[in-house]
Amino acid sequence: MRYEILGRLRVSDGPRAATIGAQKVETLFAVLLSRPNQIISASQLMDEIWGEHIPGRAAAGIHVYTSQVRKFLTRFRGAEAPIVTISPGYVFDPQDDELDYQLFERLTRLGSKHAREKRHRQAIAHFEEALALWRGPVLIGLGLGPILSGFAVRLTESRMECTEALIESCLTLGRHREVIGRLYSLTVENPLREAFYRQLMLALYRSDRQADALKVYQTARLTLKEELGLEPCRALQDLQRAILSADYQAGRFRAS
Template identity: 35%
Template sequence: MTVLSDLPAPAATAAGPAGPEQHRTTRLGLLGPLRLCRQGTEIAVPAPKHRALLALLAINANRPVQVDRIIGELWQDREPKTARKTLQGYVWRLRTLLGPGALHTTGNGYELRAAADAIDAVRFGMLAERGRAELLAGRPEQAARLLRPALGLWRGPALADVPVAPGAYAYASRLEEERLTATEWLIEAELALGRHAEAVPVLRELVVGQPLREGLRAQLMLALFRSGRQAEALAEYGELRALLREEQGLDPGRAVSELQARILAGDAGLENG
């Protein structure tokens, strides 16, 4: 399954104001190492604390983030006495990098204002949800056309070069789960389109990284069965069951167990979903 990397930016939505005209060409990347681009030029953010602050503000784009929360995220339990003054210096530096009008002081906090299509994580979520809606409506081709570019936005683990902080860690973990879920949606669409053989190597690689994820394992079993590889499909179930029993003392869930039974019986109904 080819993953497309070029994404036509969708129109801004209620997720945030478009901001000044010059910021329509400012983009932030969270789906991988932190990335800041202005007018097509990537702007380096070399200092770890600057990256951590920019990430926190981007995660909460178009919402004020209180100074106390920022300090807690940046320094956690090692807050220096000069934290507030140091933070002001960080904010000044980010304003320089972002350009005028992007970073606002709001009461006792700061707010990064950005259009909905300016942050890759937001674009990913918008496209993925539209793809899911098409899948649920029985339109797998349209779903795949949305889910491929959504997943193509990823450049590596979310916030890969941002120092670990509670808020950023939780957000990155949620994004990674959404990435896996969107991947399952795309594979479901590909299987519905009859691309079983192409899906097998992709699914094998995914299962190596997520050996206990039953949804991926079930998709691999189905893709193998539809490719005429019934024995391999059953072997995948056996491996899943052994791993679950060893690590969690559990058996596979009902859905994947029923799939195993249908594959074992050579159920022709699985050929066409």
């Protein structure tokens, strides 16, 4: 059985997949999933579900929501649900079941290991398998309190790093043209992430599209100036200078 939070929260078992539907119950379940084998106090759960507007019967509500999660999980596991009551709260014990974000992290680590060892085809396979686990933003549809918001930020950053590493391995293997379309989309979706601009410039330049590569630099520079008041990072500036220098040298060679 797999607990899936890389998208809408759901539980799957082979071809079967089910969601809870009630937002407060899903939020409680998501907090427990985000910290397996750790005690989550009732007060932490209240903060996550209600924020600063905790109702008078919140403790009773936490008890009811936990019971509803347990009832939901018995559809997959039978009589025993993997949520244990331990003062001052609850512990989620996945036992032999799988959490999709932990699988994502394992696959990303394997991909990074292969990349460091210059086995880029294997690295690409692991990175692609890791990214295929994502069905949308982390815990889409839930309001994120202090625990879940930090959790979502961490996983979203890991997703971006995995994507960067995948493209870097593709570039190392000379698959420049294959990644250009994807990188254009990534720069639009993540306009302040300079790594994607650098990779796009490199892919375009190596595909004999020097002018387009320089246009990407100007787009990045304008965006960073308008949004942050900053110049592009050193890596982007160095790449722009390298492209300009290479074009100048090539022009001199052709002229002679």
